[in-house]
Every structure is written in C-alpha cells, then in structure tokens.
Amino acid sequence: xxxxxxxxxxxxxxxxxxxxxxxxxxxxxxxxxxxxxxxxxxxxxxxxxxxxxxxxxxxxxxxxxxxxxxxxxxxxxxxxxxxxxxxxxxxxxxxxxxxxxxxxxxxxxxxxxxxxxxxx
Numbered sequence: 001x002x003x004x005x006x007x008x009x010x011x012x013x014x015x016x017x018x019x020x021x022x023x024x025x026x027x028x029x030x031x032x033x034x035x036x037x038x039x040x041x042x043x044x045x046x047x048x049x050x051x052x053x054x055x056x057x058x059x060x061x062x063x064x065x066x067x068x069x070x071x072x073x074x075x076x077x078x079x080x081x082x083x084x085x086x087x088x089x090x091x092x093x094x095x096x097x098x099x100x101x102x103x104x105x106x107x108x109x110x111x112x113x114x115x116x117x118x119x120x
Contacts, residue, residue, distance in 0.1 A: 002097060008115060009100040015113050026096065029103055033057035037079055052078065061102035062087075064109070 013024045021033070034053030035042060037060045045053065059081035068081040072116040090098065107113035 005097055005101050008104050012104055012107055012113055012116065026099060026103070027054070030054050030057040033060055033103070033106060034099065038077065040077060061099070065102065083093045
C-alpha cells in the first residue's frame with residue numbers, strides 16, 4: 001500500500017512540475033493547496049503567512065476525512081477550521097503516507113489531476 005501511494009504521489013508531482021517547475025515536494029504542494037484555499041492568488045507571503053498557508057492546506061486536505069470542518073473566513077479572507085476528531089498518533093512515515101494520500105485525493109476530487117493519464 002505504501003508503494004501504491006508513493007507511485008501515485010510521484011505521478012502527481014510530475015504533473016505539477018509541468019506547471020510549477022522541478023523540485024515539488026510535500027511542503028511545496030501543501031503551499032499550493034494553501035494558496036488555492038486562500039483564493040487570493042499568488043503574492044509575496046511573509047514567513048508567518050507561509051506557515052499559516054501550510055496549516056490551511058493540512059486542514060483543507062484532511063477535511064474530507066472528517067478531521068477538520070470549515071468554520072468561516074475572517075476579515076482578511078483567511079479560512080478557519082475546527083478540529084472535529086483528533087488526528088491519530090502516527091510515526092513520521094505514517095504521517096507522510098496520510099498527507100500524500102490526502103493530497104492525491106484533493107487534486108483528483110477537484111479535477112486538477114487525472115490519475116489515468118499517468119497509469120503504467
């Protein structure tokens with residue numbers, strides 16, 4: 001199962017690198033999700049805003065799994081989420097697996113990536 005997720009994630013990475021250049025990793029993809037969830041387009045972000053974007057991305061990709069629910073947007077348009085159920089205690093590898101799987105599902109369910117295109 002780890003191999004399947006890793007293969008699917010590598011295909012997603014290759015797909016994104018066509019538009020955003022090489023070197024896409026989990027953090028870079030989370031940043032893209034955060035910017036997309038914010039809905040303000042790309043701009044220069046402060047270090048704190050970049051950290052906040054990563055948090056927004058985690059909440060966004062884990063929302064369909066029932067870990068978070070969207071609450072509201074604040075005056076600046078930033079989305080806020082509520083923790084619905086605690087995240088399980090996971091080792092680093094398991095945590096990466098969960099995030100990669102959630103990223104794949106995010107891009108597929110939003111019509112931003114078609115896995116069939118990259119099937120072997």
